[in-house]
Amino acid sequence: MKRRDLLKGSLAAGAAVALPSRLFAQWNPTATRDAKLMDIAREELVRVGGNIWRKDIVAIADFGLHSARRRFHFVDLENERVASYHVSHGTGSDSEHDGWLKRYSNIEGSEASSRGAFMTRSWYVGRYGTSIRLDGLDPTNSNALPRAIVMHKANYATPEHVERYGRLGRSNGCFAMGPDQFDRALIDLAGGRLLVCGSYGLAEDGTTVTPPIAQYDLLRNEYGGTYERTNPGAF
Numbered sequence: 001m002k003r004r005d006l007l008k009g010s011l012a013a014g015a016a017v018a019l020p021s022r023l024f025a026q027w028n029p030t031a032t033r034d035a036k037l038m039d040i041a042r043e044e045l046v047r048v049g050g051n052i053w054r055k056d057i058v059a060i061a062d063f064g065l066h067s068a069r070r071r072f073h074f075v076d077l078e079n080e081r082v083a084s085y086h087v088s089h090g091t092g093s094d095s096e097h098d099g100w101l102k103r104y105s106n107i108e109g110s111e112a113s114s115r116g117a118f119m120t121r122s123w124y125v126g127r128y129g130t131s132i133r134l135d136g137l138d139p140t141n142s143n144a145l146p147r148a149i150v151m152h153k154a155n156y157a158t159p160e161h162v163e164r165y166g167r168l169g170r171s172n173g174c175f176a177m178g179p180d181q182f183d184r185a186l187i188d189l190a191g192g193r194l195l196v197c198g199s200y201g202l203a204e205d206g207t208t209v210t211p212p213i214a215q216y217d218l219l220r221n222e223y224g225g226t227y228e229r230t231n232p233g234a235f
Helices: 003-008 033-051 159-165 179-188
Strands: 057-062 072-076 081-085 103-105 116-126 129-136 150-153 175-177 194-198 216-218
Touching: 033 057, 033 072, 033 081, 033 116, 033 194, 072 179, 081 179, 116 150, 129 179, 150 179, 175 179
Parallel strands: 057 194, 103 216, 150 175
Antiparallel strands: 057 072, 072 081, 116 129, 116 194, 129 150
């Protein structure tokens, strides 16, 4: 049986693990999206701030939105502004490849995205060129370094890919961005800054989007054994 089929058959493994409820929270509908994003950034810095070296810019990946949306936000707290770009989620999070994340996982070889807070680390050169290592700070993403969950550029994560296919391509669990957009990430996000991944569903007009299928955490391989390591972002 293929790994993708294993993931599709593992709904029963979806009990949520302990993590602040803000990662799946509903927000005050009267506030603007950018104000909500700044609130998330500030609250997460308070929660994990002792681990973060640089607190000027926080990245927020909002996987409560479809992959065709600009759901990766650079939240500049010093200048109180937000810039938003496309970002891919993992194959194991969306085996149906319809653009919606269904499951998170911290499991080696699951090829799924992980939710929680990450600290960005140094650059390195891997399969996709210069990339950014990530250190998971929560129980839900604690395997980020051994899984080689990183930030990297990819041609399947560009606005042009969305225009052609109606959705982005998928990574092996990494935060993949278009080459032009990722160039900014190398400067603005690397070196000890905070990246937060969750399902906020914050649309541009400030309303909250509800994914068509409930999202959950895949905690184990229901069929026993372990997944193979396949992540091409390995360093």
